[in-house]
Amino acid sequence: MLPPSDETRFIEALTRHQPALEAFCHANRQDAREVLQATCVKLWQKSVDWDPDTEFLPWAFTVARFTILSHYRDQKRDRLVFDEDVIQAMAGDTEEAASAFDERREALALCFGKLDQLAKTLLHDHYTVSQSLREIAKASGRSLSAVKMNLLRIRQQLSACIEREMRTNP
């Protein structure tokens, strides 16, 4: 396939941009992992097409888009969030946001630090430990809707903070 040095660079790029890819594939939470996996396999198969001197992500996103769409066509399930045409419509915005992933990620790190401990714990439990909101509600003795609201507020907080950071420290 690729000459060894190129190959190494491909692997580096692929691993490096995993989160961004994942973000892009995250149109449907349920399928994101499979889609991501399929995307990566596809990327690997098409690795010869990538010029190591060019940007990795835009190329990768193109492949990803096709993979996602074909994935949906293959398995139409009722757990999909977005309709096909909506995905198409959103593709541009997703690409743009995903491209800025690294910057957003850094901003997030700063914003995260500003959260209070309770908020951090909730995020940890939900996103790292993968506890469902229901489980969290049960364990803490709060109602499910209270926990949902809480999470929503935190994410909004983070969002706003990230936007501020992006604007002030590009």
Place this chain on the structure above:
Amino acid sequence: MEERLLNLLQKVRDDGDEAARTELNDLLRKHPEARTILSRSLVDEQALVSHQRDESIVSILDGAGEVAKIQHSDLLVIQKPTCKTGVFIHKVSMKHEPRKWLQMLLQSPGNTSMWNFLVTAVAICLTSTVTNCSAQSDEDFFESNVRPLLVKHCQECHGEKKQEGSLRLDSRDGWRRGGDRGQTIHPGQPEKSLLIEAVKYKDSDLEMPPSKQLTEQEIAVLETWIKHGATDPRTESTTTTAMSVEEAKNFWAFLPLKLPTVPRDADHPKSQNPIDAFVLAQLEKQKLTSVPPADRRTLIRRATFDLTGLPPTPLEIGAFLNDKSEDAFESLVERLLDSPAYGERWGRHWLDVARYADTAGDGSDYPVREAYKYRNWVIDAFNKDQPFNEFIREQIAGDILARDGAAEEYANRVTATGFLAIGKRYGYKASPTYQYLDFADVIDSVGRSMLGLSIGCARCHDHKYDPVSAEDYYALYGIMQSTTWAFPGGEEQKRPAHFPPLVPAKEAARLDQAKQETLTRLDREIAGLKRERAELNPNFLTGGADLGLESQKPGQPPGQPWVSAGPIDVTTEAQSPFDHIHPKGKVGVRLGSGQPTDGLRYVFENGLKATPGSQMHFTVDFRTVAASEQKGAFRFYLGRGVIQSLAVQCSATSTEFAIRNGAKWETIRKLTPGTWYTLQLTIDPDTKMYSGFVGTANDLTVFNNKRTGANWDGVADCFICDGFGFVEGAACARDIDNVGLQSVAFNAPGTGPVLPRIMETASTERLTKIDGEINNLTAKRQTTAASIAYPLAYGVTEGSPVNARLQKRGEPDRLGDEVPRRNLEVLGGDLVAKGSGRLDLANWITRPSNPLTARVFVNRVWQWHFGRGLVATPSDFGTRGEPPTHPELLDWLAAKFIASGWSVKSLHRWIMSSKTYQLASADDQGNFAIDPNNRFHWRYARRPLDAESTRDAMLAVSGNLDRKVPLAHPFPPLDTWGFTIHNPFHAVYDSDHRSVYLMVQRNQRHPYLALFDAADPNQSVAKRQPTTTPTQALFLMNSPFVHEQSQNFAKRIVTVTGDDRAKTLWAFETAHGQIPEEAEVQEALNFVSAYRQQLSKDSSKNDQEAAAWSALARVLLTSNQFLYVD
């Protein structure tokens, strides 16, 4: 906008909300800014996830030691990869081509976070500038990664404090031993290690930690650790909690019993009671001084309640006060010990320990009619001062001792084994399924009551504190299993079983046989009389040709001796016109068309049995009622029993008649509906052939050489007419009359008429006499059958000797190795010689070299005298129990006890003659400050009367107490027993007998006994816990019982000669044993006068005198002076 989008998104994701989904997609279609916002939000979410992930990776890698984080996107570059995993991957990736490595990664399915971790790790290693990674040592890896993990997640339950599943993870030696499920860690093989299986939640029965699964990184750490040999520098601490048998040799309770020297010096003169010497020695040590002795009134009240549970009468008090001799108190003690009331009081103490109840407990709580025999045996044993070692031996192995012992002791000894049987009993029927629960109670009770050891704790695991192993438990279990247990009755098997007879086996067998013989004889006599009667009555042939049909009432189905089902009536319309069989009668039987199973049945009491050369003759008249729509056929059946052995069948529709020839139906002739036909059969059992005819007088159809049922056994005692005929379908209605069965031929139709025979007077008289005798004998037979050939006990007998297998965690389906039946190791470990082992067990418990038995019992006696034992934990002489306050005194008493021949009354004499016993209960501030619980006996502790004494005292004082010893409780009769968990037994029986004789129910306790803290019969009770509750006070104020006793007490008071003052003083002395202060007397007199005055206003009250004194009586009976003993 963002909030709305996120809300909708969440609804779709979490709840699958279709409406939300539609709305969301519409929004996104319509509004470009929505798409921008949501895209960013989704990406941010990913950033958040990714951020969190990295944090956790960092924390894992942090544990590795030296990590320098340089955030490069989400890459972590480690300068010195010290984590084993990192190095491993690094090494691998250097060996293999990166391409292959990535392929591996891409093929690992679904496990995103793990994958990400590996990916990140690869990235780390690939971009690492360090080419030489120093291998981290196994120890470092353990210290950094494994130890903190184990401490955090595992050691709380698998460490020093707790060892769940018998597993320790706090040391190498610990986990090397493994746990209940075997080896936990296989060094080098994580895939074989139970620990990994557990943390991976592979087995729903074994998910560790149970509260929350470890993260994947943590699991990976453990796997790596095990894969690399499970290095663990932690050695076990030397402190283990349970005492070994070796160590027990130095524990006070297991030290061999030796008679200690009594402290003797100037302060302790030789004449002193040794008990006082020991107590005084301790008092001095504790810097306590005893209070003065109690006054005589106090003393006699205390001693009387102590030994008999009853109050002293004023006469008895007077006698004691006037007895000026030196041994007045000793004489008093003797008098009390001689009284049968002594056994009733002290027997009850033992019944507490023996968990005595009159019902079996568990769901249905079946009554045990014979339980009272054990209770009375205990009382008798104390009254006659049975040597305590014999007392114990008989309770364990009385049946075995009875076998080889004196005949007059047989019943007593077997009764004694009730101790084993009267625990809480499980099981719905007499099967071994739930015996393990019975045994758990027995073993625990024997241990606690006799040895002061909680052997029951070793059911599931070695005792955590005492030198008792699980093997010890199952060694005893085998002994219990080799025993046959009386079964009290249960939900499935509602009758008691296996109750041992109170007579020797030979005698029991003899009595059983005698009873059986009586029954057989009576049966024979009755049968003979019945036969004679049948022969006498001319209207009876064989079973009676008339078969009692003429005496049936028309208009309803025939009754006894006929049996019918379905539409059927006796009616005059069904009277057959034929008169060649019987005299012309009035009624016959009309069977309607119904189910095939509907019909008529007659069982001939004296049926015919095949006799060689003899034939059987059967006849019946019939007609079909009218031309019938029903196409089906009815049939006649003759044979043994209800279709048990078929002889012949005949069948007819309304138009055709058929017979069964062997295996086939044969139509014989046509029938005309409404015409009466007669059928006769001659049956030859020898050849199994029959012949016969059917028809009218002028139109008979004869048939010959037909086969009976091939399997007919030659007995004809049952005739049936039902609807299972030769044609299917509902059988037509038909009339039946003149059924007959006999061994001689019937007359042919056309001959006759048969005239009714008149009975001679002599025959009639004889008939009446016979009927009378039959009734007598039948009644006698019933009584004999219901009678008990010999009395029974609720106890045990020898079964088949068998060893038990250890039950892991006490589960009967998780069996370990077989354990030979033997003594506890710490008590000698002797093996069972022969039989079940109960005799051996009895001997081991009572042999003088057993350090526990005597100490335990002597301590109990001390506790029952003083309210508190020398050992404050009377059923626990183990390491968690309290050590004795006066160890030498305890040993002295125990040794003397054995030397006296285990005489319990001797213990009473020694204890009660001591100054210590005779101290007042006065307060002393100085002493109280040092020893508030009176552990060192600086005074005699005032105590409340227990439940039995309170009730008995009230009955005694009121004069109502019935001192007779009652026998069995008035349980409902055995044949009505049908108790289940939804319909359990419950009863409360009133009586005026002493409280020890009340019916003690296990599940729903006697209301009075429960209220006043009597022993809970569900377990061995060493010490009651008296409470003081408002409900008790309410009982004392309001209960009919207290009011009744007060009234009767008042009646006695009224009869006292003298004035009110005399009466009052007598009342006080009778109730309290004391003469009150003058002020109190005045108060009482004023009270009675005032009460009297009040009553006189209400002229309707009769017996106002008694009523007034009742009021005073109520006060006296419920005041502290009555309820407490100084």
